[in-house]
Amino acid sequence: TQLLEQSPQFLSIQEGENLTVYCNSSSVFSSLQWYRQEPGEGPVLLVTVVTGGEVKKLKRLTFQFGDARKDSSLHITAAQPGDTGLYLCAGAPHFGGNTGKLIFGQGTTLQVKP
Amino acid sequence: GAVVSQHPSRVICKSGTSVKIECRSLDFQATTMFWYRQFPKQSLMLMATSNEGSKATYEQGVEKDKFLINHASLTLSTLTVTSAHPEDSSFYICSATRTGGYYGTGELFFGEGSRLTVL
Numbered sequence: 001t002q003l004l005e006q007s008p009q010f011l012s013i014q015e016g017e018n019l020t021v022y023c024n025s026s027s028v029f030s031s032l033q034w035y036r037q038e039p040g041e042g043p044v045l046l047v048t049v050v051t052g053g054e055v056k057k058l059k060r061l062t063f064q065f066g067d068a069r070k071d072s073s074l075h076i077t078a079a080q081p082g083d084t085g086l087y088l089c090a091g092a093p094h095f096g097g098n099t100g101k102l103i104f105g106q107g108t109t110l111q112v113k114p
Numbered sequence: 115g116a117v118v119s120q121h122p123s124r125v126i127c128k129s130g131t132s133v134k135i136e137c138r139s140l141d142f143q144a145t146t147m148f149w150y151r152q153f154p155k156q157s158l159m160l161m162a163t164s165n166e167g168s169k170a171t172y173e174q175g176v177e178k179d180k181f182l183i184n185h186a187s188l189t190l191s192t193l194t195v196t197s198a199h200p201e202d203s204s205f206y207i208c209s210a211t212r213t214g215g216y217y218g219t220g221e222l223f224f225g226e227g228s229r230l231t232v233l
Contacts (some may be wrong), residue, residue, distance in 0.1 A: 006157075024168065026221070033220075033222070034203060035205050035224075040205075040227065040229065041226055041227060042118075042120070042207050042209075042224035042225050042226045042227045043158070043207075043224045044224070045221060045222070048221055064220075084167075085232040086155065088157060088162070090222070100146050100148070100211030101160070101163060102222060102223060105157060106156070106157045106159045107155070107156060109155050
């Protein structure tokens with residue numbers, strides 16, 4: 001069974017601080033997605049990374065896919081209260097075909113205090 | 115972007131009744147939809163994979179007679195919680211993946227979620 005270990009699970013920081021969320025696995029993924037979810041709503045896709053070593057930037061968010069496609073990180077620079085939410089990483093297993101069935105990390109609840 | 119709509123967003127029911135939640139893909143065809151359950155501040159727990167025109171595939175530990183899934187068309191899947199009890203109270207979310215397109219990216223588009231409260 002493939003697992004994605006996401007850390008930290010809870011993070012409370014002050015506005016302006018930087019943070020990094022990690023997702024690690026011993027298995028290879030074809031792609032990895034990062035989602036953000038606000039209370040009472042469904043997750044919203046932030047980014048998809050596909051190539052080992054790939055780095056994508058979305059304003060103050062930087063996403064990286066490990067060279068071996070087994071891990072990924074999300075770095076937020078100068079966090080703002082609007083960044084508050086649940087961040088989820090999800091990987092598409094390398095083996096098993098394009099079923100759409102993703103492996104989810106445990107989630108990181110981020111709270112950014114003004 | 116792709117839109118997946120869920121209805122109702124909130125439902126309150128009495129213990130013993132059944133509740134149906136709909137999941138629609140509004141601007142694309144989805145041969146596969148997924149149903150998840152989520153507890154507060156936790157990740158998504160996959161309940162079942164809904165396949166258009168065939169029986170759903172349930173994850174281990176999920177009662178198929180309790181959570182009935184029907185995927186009658188390429189744009190609609192329904193989850194019926196039968197004989198609901200207070201422990202079934204939760205946030206239920208559906209997602210859909212596009213048919214065709216780039217093979218392998220695995221991107222999912224999620225519904226808004228449905229909050230079920232069983233009294």
